[in-house]
Amino acid sequence: MLSRTADHLYWLARYVERAENTARLMDVTTRMAMLPQTPALTEQNWGAVLSTTGLSLPYLKRHGGLHPAAVLHFMALDGDNPSSLLSVVRSARENAHAVRGALTAEMWESLNSTWLDLKAMGDEHLEGDLLPRFFDWVKSRALLFRGITEATLLRDEAWQFIELGRHVERADNTARLVDVKYHILLPSADEVGGAGDYYQWGALLKAVSAFENYRKVYRDALTPLRVAELLLLNADLPRSLHACLNAVQAAIHGLAPNGEAARQAGDLHAHLHFARIDLIFSDGLHEWLDDVLARLSTLHGQIGREFLLPAPQPEYA
Amino acid sequence: MAYDEMYFPNHTPRAHYAPYATWLAQEPPERLERKRAEADAVFHRLGITFAVYGDVEGGERLIPYDPLPRILPAADWQRLEAGLKQRIRALNAFLADIYGEQAIVKAGVIPPEQVFANSQYRPEMQGFLPPGGVYAHIAGIDIVRADEGRFYVLEDNLRVPSGVSYMLEDRRMSMRLFPELFSRYRVAPVEHYPDRLLDTLRSLAPEEVTQPTVVVLTPGQFNSAYFEHAYLSRQMGAELVEGRDLFVQDDQVFMRTTQGPRRVDVIYRRVDDDFLDPLVFRPDSALGVPGLFAAYQAGGVVLANAPGTGIADDKSIYPYVPDMIRFYLGENALLDNVPTWQCRRPDDLAYVLDHLPELVVKETHGSGGYGMLVGPTASRNEVEAFRERLIAHPDTYIAQPTLALSTCPVFVESGIAPRHIDLRPFVLSGKKEVQVVPGGLTRVALRAGSLVVNSSQGGGTKDTWVLESTSLESDIVEGDA
Numbered sequence: 001m002l003s004r005t006a007d008h009l010y011w012l013a014r015y016v017e018r019a020e021n022t023a024r025l026m027d028v029t030t031r032m033a034m035l036p037q038t039p040a041l042t043e044q045n046w047g048a049v050l051s052t053t054g055l056s057l058p059y060l061k062r063h064g065g066l067h068p069a070a071v072l073h074f075m076a077l078d079g080d081n082p083s084s085l086l087s088v089v090r091s092a093r094e095n096a097h098a099v100r101g102a103l104t105a106e107m108w109e110s111l112n113s114t115w116l117d118l119k120a121m122g123d124e125h126l127e128g129d130l131l132p133r134f135f136d137w138v139k140s141r142a143l144l145f146r147g148i149t150e151a152t153l154l155r156d157e158a159w160q161f162i163e164l165g166r167h168v169e170r171a172d173n174t175a176r177l178v179d180v181k182y183h184i185l186l187p188s189a190d191e192v193g194g195a196g197d198y199y200q201w202g203a204l205l206k207a208v209s210a211f212e213n214y215r216k217v218y219r220d221a222l223t224p225l226r227v228a229e230l231l232l233l234n235a236d237l238p239r240s241l242h243a244c245l246n247a248v249q250a251a252i253h254g255l256a257p258n259g260e261a262a263r264q265a266g267d268l269h270a271h272l273h274f275a276r277i278d279l280i281f282s283d284g285l286h287e288w289l290d291d292v293l294a295r296l297s298t299l300h301g302q303i304g305r306e307f308l309l310p311a312p313q314p315e316y317a
Numbered sequence: 318m319a320y321d322e323m324y325f326p327n328h329t330p331r332a333h334y335a336p337y338a339t340w341l342a343q344e345p346p347e348r349l350e351r352k353r354a355e356a357d358a359v360f361h362r363l364g365i366t367f368a369v370y371g372d373v374e375g376g377e378r379l380i381p382y383d384p385l386p387r388i389l390p391a392a393d394w395q396r397l398e399a400g401l402k403q404r405i406r407a408l409n410a411f412l413a414d415i416y417g418e419q420a421i422v423k424a425g426v427i428p429p430e431q432v433f434a435n436s437q438y439r440p441e442m443q444g445f446l447p448p449g450g451v452y453a454h455i456a457g458i459d460i461v462r463a464d465e466g467r468f469y470v471l472e473d474n475l476r477v478p479s480g481v482s483y484m485l486e487d488r489r490m491s492m493r494l495f496p497e498l499f500s501r502y503r504v505a506p507v508e509h510y511p512d513r514l515l516d517t518l519r520s521l522a523p524e525e526v527t528q529p530t531v532v533v534l535t536p537g538q539f540n541s542a543y544f545e546h547a548y549l550s551r552q553m554g555a556e557l558v559e560g561r562d563l564f565v566q567d568d569q570v571f572m573r574t575t576q577g578p579r580r581v582d583v584i585y586r587r588v589d590d591d592f593l594d595p596l597v598f599r600p601d602s603a604l605g606v607p608g609l610f611a612a613y614q615a616g617g618v619v620l621a622n623a624p625g626t627g628i629a630d631d632k633s634i635y636p637y638v639p640d641m642i643r644f645y646l647g648e649n650a651l652l653d654n655v656p657t658w659q660c661r662r663p664d665d666l667a668y669v670l671d672h673l674p675e676l677v678v679k680e681t682h683g684s685g686g687y688g689m690l691v692g693p694t695a696s697r698n699e700v701e702a703f704r705e706r707l708i709a710h711p712d713t714y715i716a717q718p719t720l721a722l723s724t725c726p727v728f729v730e731s732g733i734a735p736r737h738i739d740l741r742p743f744v745l746s747g748k749k750e751v752q753v754v755p756g757g758l759t760r761v762a763l764r765a766g767s768l769v770v771n772s773s774q775g776g777g778t779k780d781t782w783v784l785e786s787t788s789l790e791s792d793i794v795e796g797d798a
Contacts, residue, residue, distance in 0.1 A: 001574055098538045100544075
């Protein structure tokens with residue numbers, strides 16, 4: 001496969017995944033805002049939507065304070081924000097357009113019609129009863145695209161690069177989400193949450209579709225330690241860090257099993273596979289996550305060097 | 318009164334259209350409207366679009382698909398097919414001759430300045446014979462019908478002709494929207510075009526390469542025909558590459574892949590000559606591949622079409638095509654040229670200047686319907702402005718009578734109305750055989766009375782049905798004039 005094609009596929013998958021994650025996070029934040037909570041917490045939750053995507057500064061520069069409607073617009077339909085849903089879907093579609101030959105007709109058709117529909121939507125979709133529908137729509141379009149990809153794409157390199165992009169993005173998202181939420185909910189490891197925390201932890205789980213799974217796995221009350229364990233270390237939860245690294249490792253193994261990217265992915269995977277949540281907490285969750293994110297970013301760079309960047313130009317006399 | 322493809326002047330349907338007319342009479346307009354809206358929606362969703370230069374945000378628009386097919390009887394097609402093959406053989410012979418011994422010039426059939434002073438002549442190609450001696454492997458020949466149904470060649474397109482994806486997608490759309498019609502008519506299939514194209518391209522690779530790698534070279538996703546490049550590459554299972562994906566080493570061409578460099582044997586290039594190789598052609602081009610032309614001349618890679626084909630489809634060479642057919646094949650042309658005045662000739666120019674409001678005047682290097690004057694529909698000011706340009710640069714213009722292009726019923730806002738059409742069949746020339754898929758792209762001038770069918774000028778398309786010879790044999794004679 002052309003390196004350029006691989007690059008487009010990798011980013012296409014990352015952007016589709018990012019759109020879904022952003023929609024999920026905003027969805028639970030909106031629902032949280034309907035619960036009785038301190039204004040400070042509401043503000044922190046909306047702030048978390050921005051900080052998980054690293055957009056606090058550009059947002060504040062534009063809008064000043066944290067107003068829910070402004071954050072919603074900024075993160076959903078603001079074409080000038082490169083991480084808004086609109087921009088992310090546009091980027092996904094542009095990457096797909098550049099490599100149409102590598103996609104199945106159904107994949108392209110689905111993504112293109114998502115883009116056309118989203119482009120036509122106005123702010124009225126971010127209000128009242130249309131808002132939950134809007135998030136559901138984004139999620140279902142992302143899920144549909146994944147389903148179509150799964151059902152129609154040949155399991156060749158194209159598939160591996162899409163898998164790779166999707167899971168690198170997802171791992172990154174889960175790690176950031178846990179980091180930001182624990183910072184809000186559990187400023188120090190000794191803190192014990194109040195009654196309202198049930199909803200807060202519940203919301204975090206719902207943001208990654210893990211609420212019911214938590215019940216299935218633990219059959220017990222929500223505790224911060226277990227929530228973290230589930231989201232970071234449980235290999236059976238599709239959006240956990242561990243599950244993501246399983247998929248990343250498998251994809252790279254299918255591409256170049258003896259390369260440097262394979263070594264780094266295996267190393268990071270082992271790190272998660274043999275981790276214990278109590279040790280992570282006693283050493284400091286934030287530090288641990290920082291380290292994982294840094295290694296993930298190194299791996300992303302290595303993937304680029306090994307597969308996606310064109311070889312250097314030969315010399316011409 | 319222009320020749321109508323469907324109806325006799327008394328509005329009874331021609332025999333090959335009779336079953337369709339019966340069907341159409343029972344079809345409520347709302348249903349047709351719904352079908353057309355469905356077609357638009359599907360084309361849009363599939364992204365079968367046409368990128369418009371200089372339009373940043375809108376970027377892409379649909380080429381309207383008209384739900385009423387253009388039907389050609391088998392006998393008409395047989396004549397067209399024979400004429401197209403003959404013409405392409407002669408044009409390829411002309412190219413081999415011009416870049417070879419130049420016999421046709423020496424024999425005085427074509428004046429040397431018409432060839433060698435032409436910017437489309439590529440001195441870089443002089444003395445180089447491509448594999449099999451074929452230059453124009455893929456050609457799109459524009460055919461119009463005028464008078465009492467007589468076919469004329471309006472233009473040869475031998476560089477990077479486009480539109481074949483619309484031929485294929487329009488057929489798919491008709492079969493999706495009107496399956497019942499395909500049981501009433503035996504329509505010759507066109508779906509195998511990509512397969513034939515791939516065969517043609519593979520046949521160009523050196524004999525010793527058993528599994529040649531074919532790629533499609535595109536200028537990129539902002540090119541107006543990008544959809545078609547991607548479409549054909551997918552249909553052929555050939556990699557779609559841009560210049561930056563390729564590099565040349567030791568006169569061989571490689572693409573950069575995730576598994577390292579991979580050798581390329583045949584390039585179906587959809588990039589103009591000028592942009593192929595910055596070391597030989599335009600040095601400022603970022604679309605091409607440095608060293609590509611040298612690799613080509615060393616036999617390390619095959620380019621289809623060959624560089625330099627523009628000299629054969631240039632409008633100033635067009636008037637000589639019937640002479641070429643006689644010169645190279647010893648035959649009379651089966652398809653007529655449109656009578657053409659060459660404005661570089663003083664007598665012709667004088668006639669053209671006297672008759673401007675009746676004529677169509679074209680720039681010899683122009684394409685896409687730009688830079689032309691359609692006398693009868695132009696305003697007096699436009700005619701006068703054109704007259705000045707013509708007097709200033711007569712060499713760069715030809716003129717033709719304004720043909721009453723045939724019409725075909727089209728579904729427009731106000732209902733079903735006749736609009737002017739043309740036809741672009743696609744001719745494939747491999748090392749050995751020349752073939753034409755039965756059909757082509759029928760383009761429609763959607764504005765009433767307009768003669769300009771180009772998609773860049775708001776034209777639409779129609780599915781083109783060539784009937785299998787076994788049915789409706791009796792209906793097809795009246796096209797002969």
